[in-house]
Amino acid sequence: MHVPDHVLDPGVSAAGAVLAVTTVTCCVLRVRRSSTGGVGRGTATPGPHAGTAGAVAALAFAAQMLDHPVAPGTSGHVIGAALAAVVLGPSMGTLVLSIVVVVQCVAFGDGGVTALGPNVMLLAVVPTVTASAVVHLAGRKLAGCRLTSRSPGAERWGPAVVAGGAAWVSVMAASATFSLQFALGGPASVPAGAVADEMMRTHAVAGLVEAALTTAVVAWLVQDRARRRAMDLHPAGQG
Amino acid sequence: MRVLGGAVLIAVALVTLLGAVATDRPDGLERVIADHALAEGTRPVAPAPLEDYETPGTDGHGATVLAALGGIVTCAAAAWLVVRAAAGPSPDPRASGSDCSGPFTPPG
Numbered sequence: 001m002h003v004p005d006h007v008l009d010p011g012v013s014a015a016g017a018v019l020a021v022t023t024v025t026c027c028v029l030r031v032r033r034s035s036t037g038g039v040g041r042g043t044a045t046p047g048p049h050a051g052t053a054g055a056v057a058a059l060a061f062a063a064q065m066l067d068h069p070v071a072p073g074t075s076g077h078v079i080g081a082a083l084a085a086v087v088l089g090p091s092m093g094t095l096v097l098s099i100v101v102v103v104q105c106v107a108f109g110d111g112g113v114t115a116l117g118p119n120v121m122l123l124a125v126v127p128t129v130t131a132s133a134v135v136h137l138a139g140r141k142l143a144g145c146r147l148t149s150r151s152p153g154a155e156r157w158g159p160a161v162v163a164g165g166a167a168w169v170s171v172m173a174a175s176a177t178f179s180l181q182f183a184l185g186g187p188a189s190v191p192a193g194a195v196a197d198e199m200m201r202t203h204a205v206a207g208l209v210e211a212a213l214t215t216a217v218v219a220w221l222v223q224d225r226a227r228r229r230a231m232d233l234h235p236a237g238q239g
Numbered sequence: 240m241r242v243l244g245g246a247v248l249i250a251v252a253l254v255t256l257l258g259a260v261a262t263d264r265p266d267g268l269e270r271v272i273a274d275h276a277l278a279e280g281t282r283p284v285a286p287a288p289l290e291d292y293e294t295p296g297t298d299g300h301g302a303t304v305l306a307a308l309g310g311i312v313t314c315a316a317a318a319w320l321v322v323r324a325a326a327g328p329s330p331d332p333r334a335s336g337s338d339c340s341g342p343f344t345p346p347g
Binding site for chain 2: 006034063065074112195
């Protein structure tokens, strides 16, 4: 889902670049502030390691290379925005996926150089922020449910299913972003409504694959963290 | 760093194993662009060294895996460097019992 050169007009490409640079700069500042305890709480809160950010970048790059069939003659690929949002949070997740988009463009020619700004917006900023919002809103509901349910299955699969739903919404948001970019800066000879319709229909299916994979990975992460925490509380040999 | 190394290995394994069976059909956006001939007859503004995820001078799936290896390592290193520069040294995960600030915390 990378926009090549010559599809969007220069004005929209430039506006996308300005928006992308502004957003990524804000993300860097938020990562810096959160690491020094400046965001909201007033206390230093340990965030994810730089190593975790590198890990998400590596996996997102690999996942975006692997196209899977969606419909006759059409494929789709994972974006990884919901996973980045869940593991890294919205700011660091956006920053990491932006880095992936830049590498794809500069080193591999995936997405045009003139469309780099719009690509960062549609593949990094919008899906990660959207997924974060869904996870945040649904997570609050889920936290309320946890108080009344002590089922280990609900503890594991609740967050995973929410992340999966967020993944589907993030793919649709990315499709809608391209549709909007195309409506604003695509050639007038092509009806923007038809492009939007095709994008949304195709990505509604591709989003299901992303949702399933995200659900599985987050379920594994939740279980793994619970296991590690249990090992910290009850080290081997100490009961 | 164990997380980073493990993820790089998994990413390379994914591309090596699944890359061979991945479809070469156009993705949704490429299909829209092709259907409406939006980029027909145009060339990229700037050529990329590993165009189409293939290493120059090599053929077949190996060319893609080599290119992917470069991309995976570059993305991982760039993200590590940028986040390290922005956030400073890694926190001690055992100090908080967590190495992740994601919104979901498993039961303690």
